[in-house]
Amino acid sequence: xxxxxxxxxxxxxxxxxxxxxxxxxxxxxxxxxxxxxxxxxxxxxxxxxxxxxxxxxxxxxxxxxxxxxxxxxxxxxxxxxxxxxxxxxxxxxxxxxxxxxxxxxxxxxxxxx
Amino acid sequence: xxxxxxxxxxxxxxxxxxxxxxxxxxxxxxxxxxxxxxxxxxxxxxxxxxxxxxxxxxxxxxxxxxxxxxxxxxxxxxxxxxxxxxxxxxxxxxxxxxxxxxxxxxxxxxxxx
Numbered sequence: 001x002x003x004x005x006x007x008x009x010x011x012x013x014x015x016x017x018x019x020x021x022x023x024x025x026x027x028x029x030x031x032x033x034x035x036x037x038x039x040x041x042x043x044x045x046x047x048x049x050x051x052x053x054x055x056x057x058x059x060x061x062x063x064x065x066x067x068x069x070x071x072x073x074x075x076x077x078x079x080x081x082x083x084x085x086x087x088x089x090x091x092x093x094x095x096x097x098x099x100x101x102x103x104x105x106x107x108x109x110x111x112x113x
Numbered sequence: 114x115x116x117x118x119x120x121x122x123x124x125x126x127x128x129x130x131x132x133x134x135x136x137x138x139x140x141x142x143x144x145x146x147x148x149x150x151x152x153x154x155x156x157x158x159x160x161x162x163x164x165x166x167x168x169x170x171x172x173x174x175x176x177x178x179x180x181x182x183x184x185x186x187x188x189x190x191x192x193x194x195x196x197x198x199x200x201x202x203x204x205x206x207x208x209x210x211x212x213x214x215x216x217x218x219x220x221x222x223x224x225x226x
Contacts, residue, residue: 004155042117042216043156043201090156100145100205100214101161106154 023091136202
């Protein structure tokens with residue numbers, strides 16, 4: 001079955017540490033997205049990518065970085081510069097950048113030790 | 114200022130009740146409004162509405178859009194415990210280059226036996 005796989009499901013970060021969240025899709029979608037979800041808040045866009053080797057900042061990109069070396073993969077690195085990283089992170093994709101229907105992965109819960 | 118406002122933020126009903134969830138928005142160059150259900154982790158797509166006054170229906174769920182008054186409602190009839198979830202509303206609108214998508218904070222629905 002096609003879908004989006006995020007790993008790990010749970011991740012703990014020590015102070016000053018960079019951590020990377022994995023997102024892989026086999027839907028053959030061109031566009032991929034990273035969202036952050038805090039309790040009682042809506043989803044906020046961190047980064048998105050329309051095609052391989054290209055990505056743009058979203059609304060809350062500070063303290064995060066991404067890469068898009070392969071169509072299927074869009075990993076997110078939470079750097080030590082992100083002072084409040086505890087949140088639920090969702091990866092999503094759309095067929096193309098002009099498609100509105102998002103397909104989501106199951107998310108990664110990141111907590112700070 | 115929030116562009117997409119959902120109400121109520123939480124709701125508790127008994128099985129068999131009918132519920133109405135609201136989503137109002139304030140954007141320019143509106144394209145579409147989407148509803149998602151988030152039970153545990155991954156939001157799943159329910160409806161996408163682009164035309165005013167046309168009801169979308171899927172089983173006990175239905176939704177309608179009013180582009181003049183800038184809102185949408187999601188109705189769930191004969192609620193079941195399996196309907197317990199956070200319901201997310203998202204609005205897309207034309208922005209620089211492609212389109213923007215903004216989520217509301219969600220409505221947490223709890224259905225008790």
